[in-house]
Amino acid sequence: MLKTLKFFYSIAWRERRDYIVLLLISIILNVGQPFLNLIIPKFILEELVGGRRPDVLIELAACITLGNMLFMALIHIVKTNLAKCDDWFDRYLNDGISQKSMSMDFALTENPQALNQYRKASEGIAWYSGGMKGLSESVQMFFSYIFTVAGVMFIVAVKSPVLLVVAIFAVVGGSVAVWQTNKCYKIEFEVFPKVNRAFAYVTGSVLEPRYSKCIRLYHAASMMRDQFEETTKQCAKIFGYTAVKIGRWNCIGSLVNFLKNLCIYGYLGYMFLIGNINIGDFALLTGSANTLKDSLQGVLNQVQDLRKKLNFMEEYVKFINMREDTKLGSLPVDTNKIPMIEFRHVSFRYPSVKEYVLKDVNIVIPQGQHLSVVGLNGAGKTTFIKLLCRLYEVDEGEILLNGVNIKDYDYDAYMKALAVVFQDFKLFALSMRENIKLGDSEKEEQDLRSVCELSGLANKIDTLPKGLDTQIYKFFDKEGIEPSGGEMQKMAIARALYKDAPIVVLDEPTAALDPIAEHEVYSHFDKLVGGKTAIYISHRLSSCKFCDMIAVFADNTIKEYGSHEELIKKQGGFYAEMFSAQAKYYA
Numbered sequence: 063m064l065k066t067l068k069f070f071y072s073i074a075w076r077e078r079r080d081y082i083v084l085l086l087i088s089i090i091l092n093v094g095q096p097f098l099n100l101i102i103p104k105f106i107l108e109e110l111v112g113g114r115r116p117d118v119l120i121e122l123a124a125c126i127t128l129g130n131m132l133f134m135a136l137i138h139i140v141k142t143n144l145a146k147c148d149d150w151f152d153r154y155l156n157d158g159i160s161q162k163s164m165s166m167d168f169a170l171t172e173n174p175q176a177l178n179q180y181r182k183a184s185e186g187i188a189w190y191s192g193g194m195k196g197l198s199e200s201v202q203m204f205f206s207y208i209f210t211v212a213g214v215m216f217i218v219a220v221k222s223p224v225l226l227v228v229a230i231f232a233v234v235g236g237s238v239a240v241w242q243t244n245k246c247y248k249i250e251f252e253v254f255p256k257v258n259r260a261f262a263y264v265t266g267s268v269l270e271p272r273y274s275k276c277i278r279l280y281h282a283a284s285m286m287r288d289q290f291e292e293t294t295k296q297c298a299k300i301f302g303y304t305a306v307k308i309g310r311w312n313c314i315g316s317l318v319n320f321l322k323n324l325c326i327y328g329y330l331g332y333m334f335l336i337g338n339i340n341i342g343d344f345a346l347l348t349g350s351a352n353t354l355k356d357s358l359q360g361v362l363n364q365v366q367d368l369r370k371k372l373n374f375m376e377e378y379v380k381f382i383n384m385r386e387d388t389k390l391g392s393l394p395v396d397t398n399k400i401p402m403i404e405f406r407h408v409s410f411r412y413p414s415v416k417e418y419v420l421k422d423v424n425i426v427i428p429q430g431q432h433l434s435v436v437g438l439n440g441a442g443k444t445t446f447i448k449l450l451c452r453l454y455e456v457d458e459g460e461i462l463l464n465g466v467n468i469k470d471y472d473y474d475a476y477m478k479a480l481a482v483v484f485q486d487f488k489l490f491a492l493s494m495r496e497n498i499k500l501g502d503s504e505k506e507e508q509d510l511r512s513v514c515e516l517s518g519l520a521n522k523i524d525t526l527p528k529g530l531d532t533q534i535y536k537f538f539d540k541e542g543i544e545p546s547g548g549e550m551q552k553m554a555i556a557r558a559l560y561k562d563a564p565i566v567v568l569d570e571p572t573a574a575l576d577p578i579a580e581h582e583v584y585s586h587f588d589k590l591v592g593g594k595t596a597i598y599i600s601h602r603l604s605s606c607k608f609c610d611m612i613a614v615f616a617d618n619t620i621k622e623y624g625s626h627e628e629l630i631k632k633q634g635g636f637y638a639e640m641f642s643a644q645a646k647y648y649a
């Protein structure tokens with residue numbers, strides 16, 4: 063718990079020291095005001111029943127009203143500034159989640175536990191804990207109550223020690239009720255994010271264009287409604303359970319409070335009637351006893367509240383500190399050298415899947431070679447690339463780049479050596495220029511133009527009034543374009559070419575291209591990838607002709623390897639069979 067507290071306040075200390083100063087001022091103000099309202103009324107009452115001097119009464123009234131006004135004004139100023147800081151922290155912490163989501167091991171993005179942790183982290187720093195605002199409120203209250211308890215205890219201990227016992231009894235009773243309530247929230251938090259993730263998926267997907275097409279065309283609305291109702295039922299069950307329990311403990315808390323008031327007023331009323339205390343002391347002691355009880359209760363409540371909030375916020379710390387195994391290397395990559403890639407006895411299975419997708423894969427891709435990768439659906443071609451990209455770690459064997467295990471290279475440097483277009487690449491709702499450059503601001507504008515020409519995108523750009531500054535999609539700009547599948551693919555190819563990395567991987571790059579555009583890619587392939595080491599995955603076997611070598615994936619491994627001419631001649635060969643099956647329809 064203290065570690066979590068330290069985690070958040072060391073961020074505050076590092077990034078926003080003004081926040082810490084404001085918190086301290088706020089604590090001082092929170093402590094000062096109750097004492098003003100306890101002590102001055104005692105003197106007013108004594109003056110009213112005693113001397114009744116108008117000038118003294120005016121002075122005391124001015125003291126309490128102006129004092130309160132001053133406190134209120136200062137508290138307001140501090141609160142306003144704290145709110146600004148809270149808002150800043152909110153964005154800072156959420157940014158932390160986004161950064162971690164983008165940097166964590168790719169395999170974790172498919173791991174339900176990690177995805178639940180992501181949910182817990184976001185919900186843990188938001189509505190469950192109240193975020194940094196909620197945490198700081200508890201910290202402020204905790205210290206304010208501590209100092210108030212110290213002051214009031216002194217008054218009560220001097221004037222009427224019996225009241226201490228009453229206050230302590232009330233505090234113990236009240237604390238049990240609060241402790242039990244917090245326990246209910248904790249149980250709710252343990253189970254709720256999982257249900258909420260399912261709920262968010264169901265409600266979010268009905269709006270997304272890629273799902274809404276399917277929903278309309280396949281009449282899936284009732285299936286989605288069933289899913290929605292199921293998740294709603296689960297949410298209601300969880301909330302219902304906690305609401306009943308919390309309600310019960312709230313009633314017990316109220317009962318304890320009633321008994322406490324009965325004891326305090328009964329005892330002090332009796333003392334006043336028998337003349338042991340005057341009216342000023344009566345007011346001071348009832349106020350002090352109540353304040354003592356409230357403050358003691360406040361201390362305990364805040365400890366529990368802090369524990370509760372820190373438990374929620376700890377989920378954020380866990381998420382931020384998730385291990386990043388794939389990023390442990392530190393060697394630099396020599397990007398001037400044309401790379402040689404080697405897979406040595408590589409076996410791999412996806413996390414939580416028993417069967418191997420790839421088993422004992424061995425291949426050397428020499429410097430500057432253009433390798434064509436073919437095979438049936440699900441043969442493991444894309445997985446082969448994902449391993450090369452360090453999106454997953456191999457289970458057995460090793461992958462070498464220029465003779466060094468790719469794990470040993472500095473992750474960012476290694477990523478710079480790869481330009482990959484996956485089948486499921488994504489374009490962002492940004493301009494075409496931003497989509498191609500993806501943050502790379504170093505290269506010249508003419509590089510951008512030349513990759514657009516090479517990928518066949520230039521003609522489209524020339525028809526657009528805003529050219530490369532045209533927005534993709536209409537999320538943020540109603541003049542944005544909805545590119546066709548082929549145009550998107552050309553943009554993805556342009557993006558890979560613009561990166562100008564020494565290894566180029568194209569996974570089904572022409573699947574959405576028209577025959578002319580596909581022909582362009584085939585005939586310009588050498589120009590597209592130049593002398594770089596390239597891997598080209600395709601189901602269209604005609605594409606193998608412009609590659610130097612072909613690797614045929616089947617039975618979880620590389621079944622055949624050779625040039626087009628070698629493999630086509632192989633009697634009963636897998637490649638020869640696939641090629642003739644496809645060629646039949648072109649004859």
Ligand SMILES: Nc1ncnc2c1ncn2[C@@H]1O[C@H](COP(=O)(O)OP(=O)(O)OP(=O)(O)O)[C@@H](O)[C@H]1O
Pocket residue numbers: 172412413415419437438439440441442443444445446
């Ligand atoms: N993230 C994943 N988790 C579990 N299994 C996966 C995952 N991704 C792929 N697979 C499985 O691994 C196998 C190989 O998939 P992969 O995408 O590598 O095949 P492929 O040869 O590229 O197929 P295609 O030609 O259809 O693109 C498939 O059976 C697939 O279902």
